[in-house]
Amino acid sequence: MGDKLGLYLHIPFCRSKCDYCDFYSLAGQEVRMDSYQKALLAHLKQAAPAARCPVDTVYLGGGTPSLLGEKRLLALLAAVKKYYKVDRDAEITLEANPDSVSPKMLAKLRAGGFNRLSLGMQSALDGELRAVGRPHTAEQTVQAVAAAQKAKFKNISLDLIYGLPGQTMDSWRVTLARAVDLGPQHLSCYGLKVEENTPLARRAEAGEVLPDDDAQADLYLWTVDFLENAGFRQYEISNFAQNGFESRHNLRYWLTRPYLGFGPGAHSDFGGRRYACPRDLEGYLASVQAGSPAVEQEQAVSLEERAAEYLMLRLRTAAGIEEWEYRRSFFREFEPLERQLEQYQSRGWAEKTALGRWRLTPGGFLVSNQLIAALLEHQEQS
Secondary structure, three states: OOOOEEEEEEEOEEOOOOOOOOOOOEEOOHHHHHHHHHHHHHHHHHHHHHOOOOEEEEEEEEOOHHHHOHHHHHHHHHHHHHHOOEEEEEEEEEEEOHHHOOHHHHHHHHHOOOOEEEEEEEOOOHHHHHHOOOOOOHHHHHHHHHHHHHOOOOOEEEEEEEOOOOOOHHHHHHHHHHHHHOOOOEEEEEEOOOOOOOHHHHHHHOOOOOOOHHHHHHHHHHHHHHHHHOOOEEEEOOEEEOOOOOOHHHHHHHOOOOEEEEOOOOEEEEOOEEEEOOOOHHHHHHHHHOOOOOOOEEEEOOHHHHHHHHHHHHOOEOOOEEHHHHHHHHOOOOHHHHHHHHHHHHOOOEEEOOOOEEEEOHHHHHOHHHHHHHHHHHHHHO
16 A cells, blocks of 8 residues: 555535534535536646556545536546556445435446445434434435445445434444444444534534533444444444455555545645645635646645654554554654553553554543543653
8 A cells, every 4th residue: 555546536515514514515506516527627637647656545525426426426437547547456435425326326336436335324313313414314324225235336334423412322222233234344433523613513502412422432332342243343443344344545544645635625645745725616626727736735744743643643543553663664762652552551541462563442542632642742752
C-alpha cells in the first residue's frame, strides 16, 4: 500500500440532511448534478499528470453518491480508469443510502467495476431512524442488501450509529443482531456526536435528553464483544470486519498512505503536502472552471507532524505502534512513550502484543483522545 495511491471523490448531494450531519452536503440540489459532474471530470483530468503511482483504492463518499444514478457514477469510474493507473484488484467503494439504490442500478454498478458497497443503515428500527431524520426505512435496508448480494457484491459494509435519541441497550442489540443477520462483510459502528450548528444540537440545547457518555460506553463495549463472537475482528476504534475485508481505503488514512481528494471539502495527502478543496460548491466549480488547482489550503508536512500523526492515527487501529518502526521513521527515542504506555497497561487501557506492538484495548479506545494527548506531550518533550 505504501507505493500506491488512493482516490476519494466527494459527492455532496443528499435528498435531505440528517439531524446529526456536519459533513459538507447539499439537500435538494439535484439540478446541480450535471454541472458538478462536469467539474469533477475536469478536476480528475487536471490532477492526473502528477499522480504517477498506481491507484489501488477508489472511494466515492458523500453526501449520498448513489443519488447521482448509475450513468453518472459509471462515467466517473471510467474517467478514473482512463486518467489513472488503476490496479486490476483495486478496491472501488460506493457509499449509498438504502432508499437510493435499486436492483437494476446495483447490477449495472457491479458490472461496471464497483466492487464494494457501503450502506448507511444506522438503525434497524424505524422509530430511531425517524428520530434523526434518516430518509429510509429498516425494510429498505433489508431490500438494498439483498439486491446488492444478488448483483454479486461480495464486499458489503453497513454503517450503524449507537447513542441515537431514545435508543436503549435492548434496541441497540436488536439493531446489531439484525445487521449481522443480513450477511455483510464489514460493519462501522459510530457513537452519535452532537455537532455544533446541527438540528440535533439545537434539540439538545432545547432540553432533549440523549444517551450520555456512560451509556454510549456500555453500548460500545457490548458491541466489541458481540461482533468478535460473530466473526468480526475489530481493526480500528469504530470498524469491524471479517478476515480480509478491512476497508483498504480507510486504512490508508490511518496508516498515512497517500491519497488525492476531489470535490468540495475533500482533502489530499500527497507528495509530502496536504491540500484541501474549497468547502462550497460554487468555489469549487469556479476554481476548476478557471483551470487552476481547486485548493483552499496547502501545507508541507514536517517529520515532527508525521510523528504526531503516527501516534494519533496508528493508535486508532488494533495494530497499534511499534518501537523500531517509530525509531526508524522519526529518529526519536521510544522510551518516554513506552513508560506512559506501561502506565496505561496497568489500568487496562493498553496492551503489548506477542509481536511487541503496543495497542489500546477497547477500554482504552473509549478514552483514546486523552491517552493520545498525554503521549503527544511526552513526544514533544523527547
